[in-house]
Amino acid sequence: MGFSKNNSKAWALLCYVVFIAIAYVAAVEAANGNSSSAGEFNVMQFGAIADGTTDNSEAFGAAWKAACEWKGPSRLLIPEGTFLVGPVLFKGPCPSASPMVVQVKGKVKALTDMSKYPSDEWIVFQYVDGLVVTGGGTFDGQGASAWRLNQCPKKAHCKLLPTSLKFNFITNGEIRGIHSVDSKLFHMLLFGCKNLNVQSIKISAPADSPNTDGIHVGSSSNITISRSHIGTGDDCISLGPGSTQVTVKNVFCGPGHGISVGSLGKFSKEEGVQGLHVENCTISDTTNGLRIKTWAGSDSSSASNFTYEDIVMNNVANPIIIDQQYCPYSSCPQKGPSRVKINDISFKNIRGTSASKIAVNLLCSEAFPCQNVQLDDIKLEYNGQGEASTASCTNVKGVSTGIQIPPTCI
Numbered sequence: 562m563g564f565s566k567n568n569s570k571a572w573a574l575l576c577y578v579v580f581i582a583i584a585y586v587a588a589v590e591a592a593n594g595n596s597s598s599a600g601e602f603n604v605m606q607f608g609a610i611a612d613g614t615t616d617n618s619e620a621f622g623a624a625w626k627a628a629c630e631w632k633g634p635s636r637l638l639i640p641e642g643t644f645l646v647g648p649v650l651f652k653g654p655c656p657s658a659s660p661m662v663v664q665v666k667g668k669v670k671a672l673t674d675m676s677k678y679p680s681d682e683w684i685v686f687q688y689v690d691g692l693v694v695t696g697g698g699t700f701d702g703q704g705a706s707a708w709r710l711n712q713c714p715k716k717a718h719c720k721l722l723p724t725s726l727k728f729n730f731i732t733n734g735e736i737r738g739i740h741s742v743d744s745k746l747f748h749m750l751l752f753g754c755k756n757l758n759v760q761s762i763k764i765s766a767p768a769d770s771p772n773t774d775g776i777h778v779g780s781s782s783n784i785t786i787s788r789s790h791i792g793t794g795d796d797c798i799s800l801g802p803g804s805t806q807v808t809v810k811n812v813f814c815g816p817g818h819g820i821s822v823g824s825l826g827k828f829s830k831e832e833g834v835q836g837l838h839v840e841n842c843t844i845s846d847t848t849n850g851l852r853i854k855t856w857a858g859s860d861s862s863s864a865s866n867f868t869y870e871d872i873v874m875n876n877v878a879n880p881i882i883i884d885q886q887y888c889p890y891s892s893c894p895q896k897g898p899s900r901v902k903i904n905d906i907s908f909k910n911i912r913g914t915s916a917s918k919i920a921v922n923l924l925c926s927e928a929f930p931c932q933n934v935q936l937d938d939i940k941l942e943y944n945g946q947g948e949a950s951t952a953s954c955t956n957v958k959g960v961s962t963g964i965q966i967p968p969t970c971i
């Protein structure tokens with residue numbers, strides 16, 4: 562009796578366990594939707610149509626949701642073809658999808674109807690740990706239709722057009738082998754990110770397109786940008802407040818406004834920028850090469866520990882420039898000198914041609930002179946007729962070593 566009683570209990574327990582297991586699998590399958598093979602989520606299975614005219618925003622959102630909820634290695638696939646999409650939010654966390662891969666093989670094209678954009682965003686990745694965006698595909702912001710609406714180069718208070726790709730609070734991720742063309746505003750923006758590797762990216766927009774910055778980094782740390790080709794109408798790479806430990810390596814920049822830090826000090830209590838290393842880059846046909854800019858009359862902040870090394874300049878208007886009186890408009894409210902402290906900035910082995918006579922222009926703050934600026938092996942020749950390049954220093958403290966063309970002003 563005892564035995565059979567126990568036995569029936571065991572059976573009941575077993576049935577219960579099996580039932581739970583089946584229910585669990587069914588639930589996971591339901592949650593995982595139309596996954597063709599485990600962990601792969603093709604947007605086509607969620608109703609996307611690659612005809613370049615259907616708005617696929619919903620299908621992309623649904624595919625992401627399923628991929629993000631998957632337990633195990635997960636992949637959202639955007640296959641070959643042209644997919645029109647409006648604003649899409651790829652939001653995490655995706656706690657069990659690890660890594661969370663987004664493979665873009667095709668072309669993702671932005672809607673041109675501006676009434677479809679409630680904010681300055683097109684595609685946003687947010688709160689994802691272990692995100693990998695890859696696949697060789699292209700994000701086309703179709704900016705040409707919107708650039709004429711951009712008032713920001715002329716006005717301080719202006720409506721921002723959408724940035725193509727925003728990465729907000731992404732950690733331990735990789736963005737590799739994708740293209741971005743003709744963004745309406747910035748191509749890529751990293752905000753609140755940590756431990757991110759951006760590699761083999763190609764970014765392009767016409768030289769005269771407004772505010773089409775290549776990659777903007779703000780409030781982020783340990784970011785590496787390498788092996789990339791960036792040509793835009795604004796900064797190839799720019800660093801805003803709160804950026805620390807940023808490395809830029811083997812990057813080609815041009816056309817555009819160069820590799821910039823700033824503009825810093827626009828707002829009060831802004832975080833500084835600490836630890837930038839730029840190495841083995843070529844900068845061609847740009848308005849600036851290596852630039853640090855802070856607003857005239859700015860609030861207090863800091864920029865320190867930057868090293869620029871092995872950089873080639875081709876026909877760059879301002880190859881090395883620190884501008885602490887930055888004012889992009891015809892006039893800025895004057896509130897005295899900039900209060901952004903700049904120190905420990907080293908330029909080493911910077912060579913090539915300057916399109917203006919002043920190849921080295923260090924205009925620092927009267928209130929806080931730049932400290933420990935190092936010029937080491939500088940060879941920047943003016944490519945105009947018959948004249949030598951010059952250097953200009955204002956409120957700069959530091960040292961020069963090695964070759965100095967133009968003759969150093971430190």
Ligand SMILES: *[C@@H]1O[C@H](CO)[C@@H](O)[C@H](O)[C@H]1NC(C)=O
Pocket residue numbers: 594595606607623
């Ligand atoms: C799965 O695909 C079918 C058609 O292929 C579609 O009708 C259905 O809505 C999809 N299910 C989910 C969860 O997306």
Ligand SMILES: *[C@@H]1O[C@H](CO)[C@@H](O)[C@H](O)[C@H]1NC(C)=O
Pocket residue numbers: 733734755756757758783785
């Ligand atoms: C920086 O990020 C990389 C990944 O891009 C990671 O491998 C490395 O450990 C991070 N370094 C630190 C100091 O966190």
Ligand SMILES: *[C@@H]1O[C@H](CO)[C@@H](O)[C@H](O)[C@H]1NC(C)=O
Pocket residue numbers: 788811812813841842
């Ligand atoms: C420097 O960059 C160029 C092109 O970006 C690359 O081909 C070359 O291998 C890099 N050199 C080193 C030492 O990394």
Ligand SMILES: *[C@@H]1O[C@H](CO)[C@@H](O)[C@H](O)[C@H]1NC(C)=O
Pocket residue numbers: 806807835836837838866
């Ligand atoms: C300077 O920045 C580098 C990275 O670019 C970092 O490894 C180093 O620790 C920083 N040094 C200081 C004193 O902050």
